[in-house]
Amino acid sequence: MSEYQYVEFQAVDRPLTDRELAYARKQSTRAEISRRSFHNEYHFGDFRGDVIGMLQRGYDVHLHYANFGIRTVAIRLPARVPFAKAVWSSYIVEGLSWAPDRRGSGGVLTLAPYHEADELEELWEFEPCMRAIVGLRTRLMAGDLRVLYLFWLAAAIDGQHDSVDAKEPPVPGGLAKIAGDAQPFLEFFGLEPHLLGAAAEVSAEAPDVASPEQRIQRWVESKSDKDVKSLLRELLSEDSAAVKAATVARILGATTSSVWPTVTTNRNCQELLDRAAQLRQAEYEREQERLVAAENRKAAKQAQERKVRMKQMVDEPKKWLRKADELVAARGTDNYEAAAEVLDELREALAADGGEQLSRKHAAHLAKQHPTLNRMKSALRKRGLLE
Template sequence: MLRLPRTLLDMDVAERYCVGDEISAWVSGEHLILDLTSEDESGDWDEDAENSLSAVVGVRAELGAGDLRPLYIAWLSAFGRWERDEDAFDHTAEDELEPPVPAGLGSLSAGQQALADFLRLDPDLLAVAAEASPAPVVVKDDPRRLAKEIAKLTETEKDELLLRVVRDQGAQVRMELLRRFRGEPGGDTDDLPRRSVAELLDAAAERRQEREREEAARHAAQEARRERERALARERKLEKLAADEEGAWLRVNEMIGVKKAGEYDMAVELLRDLRTLAERADRLGDFRRRFALLRQEHLRKPSLIERFDRAGLDRPLPV
């Protein structure tokens, strides 16, 4: 929940972004209260919620300065819940048009991104919405123009403003004056075409599917490259082993003699390579005879025999 002075956020503006119980606003004295809700259907406790709220709090000042992106983010997250809960809204809500799209949705501030994360806004849905958002306008106030605007204030207005500054309302006074001199924000986006909720959700689903296809293709290409690298490394290993097969059989016996699980595993791996070499050289019968003798020699080592059986070293190689 956020509380802002009514002079900084008009109720009529806030209501355009309200959605049922998810996003609501009401007036309390001189302030406007915004209630932004996001529920996790799993019911799991969120350990990082407090940290998230600390990051989100900056959007209050942004709203006060006339930046309506936090309101649009909240509206979008409310309907984004439909993708997680099919019963969240009645089907008639599909035809509801989006509120005015503020500028700069494609480049959120840290607080706005924290708000989007806190409200579980789907990144694909946000990206689709941002396509209709114009680039933010960088406002550079001309000191001479500001001086002229201030000169237009009456003495009574100036006295009231100075009194509020003394009463520690300086930041609010500054925002009110800038809003007064610059005009109300968002007016230039009111005439932009509006998309329906269904159009936004469908476009987000298409974008998500395309992104997942691209990610799957990248993953497949990376896995294929890693497989080629593994195959090349194995070939180099086998070439080196082929130059000294007898030495490899001696190392197998040495590893087994250590009587440790790790050495047993390395011995089995080396035997696999020796069997592959024998298969390639059409000497598989020789390998099987030597392996049978090795197995018989160490028959009283159940842990080793179990590894032999698991590796299937005396079974035919897979085609």
């Protein structure tokens, strides 16, 4: 297996400043770098830049993939983890870490589970995962505890032998509703959807929490004219993108941990994996039942159509001889097979009235009329219509 690595950073909240862009360019001489993105592929060598430094200087999300086991996601939270430490610390396990900024309340949440080479399927498309990560970051900034659970799940279900014994943290409400948005993220870490389905079985209903857009709207409506003018002055006199990003982060970071309901379980990772396997098997059995039912319906429909067709053959045999001629004239293996089938069914339909002789005679006629059509003659021989 040849080595392949992919590294990407994205600036979500605002574009990089000149100083931040200069810092990013010092991290790699080969990457494609802009104020909004940084990405590079490696078939040999490695990215030796400062990931945390990049995230502290303009970029907001980071993804690192290597086909020998590395799958890392890191996100910068400008305001803080929007939960009390007693809440979010229960989701921090080996492979998931929080690095606070030296100044301020922000920091970087890094998910880097351990996987052996060849343990997971190789990936070549990373855009869906990056979109999912950006969306999950926005949810987390707004106080969505389900995102922390997803990160815990990816960290806990890794290649470590003792990871199956890890105890499950409190299960946030509404887990099932996040499954669609989280699917590319789960796939990146080799987690099947049934795993989240197993977790969601004990999950309570999602709380009625305002969306980020609704919270921003409410915040705007709550401001006085004086506050609005002050913010407008900042936007016009300073770096407007930076002011906007800081303001939005402050609004979204105002969530308290008591908002999101949770359910405490006694499960460990192995129990989740076992339940996911049961759900997967149940889905497989339902799919097999659906396929069998569909095949039965198809067979019944074909039998009915054949019954009608053979009655028509009894009434108008010459029509079906012409049909065989038309199919042969159209050329092509499928048409030759269809023509042979028509003559075979005609033989059966007229079994009591010379059908054998009629079909074989017409097959001989076709062979004589088209002596070079070997595939047609082969189709007729398979049906026993031609010597």
